[in-house]
Amino acid sequence: GLKKKEVHVLCLGLDNSGKTTIINKLKPSNAQSQNILPTIGFSIEKFKSSSLSFTVFDMSGQGRYRNLWEHYYKEGQAIIFVVDSSDRLRMVVAKEELDTLLNHPDIKHRRIPILFFANKMDLRDAVTSVKVSQLLCLENIKDKPWHICASDAIKGEGLQEGVDWLQEKII
Ligand code: GTP
Ligand code: MG
DSSP, X not given: OOOOEEEEEEEEOOTTSSHHHHHHHTSOGGGOOSSOOOOSSEEEEEEEOSSEEEEEEEEOOSGGGGGGGGGGTTTOSEEEEEEETTOTTTHHHHHHHHHHHHTSXXXXXXXXXXXXXXXXXXXXXXXXXXXXXXXXXXXXXXXXXXXXXXXBTTTTBTXXXXXXXXXXXXX
């Protein structure tokens, strides 16, 4: 059959937000790992949607590794930014990292699509995706297409909606 178009995506967000769990869930079930550990540095992962073949740079969100993110901005054609919706305390840190990302010279002037996952929606302390978008001031992003999906990466809920949106914006 036809070869799918290849795209490079950066998966960013604080440690413990669920980035690796999300990417793992987007793979075919026979390729999924059963136990997910905190990412060290970064990991290159692949998954496919109906028309695209994604290569994902799944970055560690730990503070000591966040300075690695910017080295991959140039080659990223889209961004997946994951937020732990139940972590009210660190939402402000997530916003700081997002603002730093948006102001980076390799990102600032590009119309690169950003998909947000308001993850861990299953937890009792989780705030809604609308609230997450308010706390991150997403309305201020005027020069890039963006979209936020509520997700539960353990059950896999909300992930396909996000990938469908991303696929549509990348073509
Ligand atoms: P780093 O690699 O350290 O940056 O973290 P990460 O963002 O890749 O997080 P990871 O996928 O390793 O998940 C962290 C923890 O959150 C794991 O124990 C996951 O099982 C859990 N987790 C991920 N997504 C969800 C979710 O939607 N709901 C719940 N309840 N737990 C989740
Ligand atoms: Mg990880």
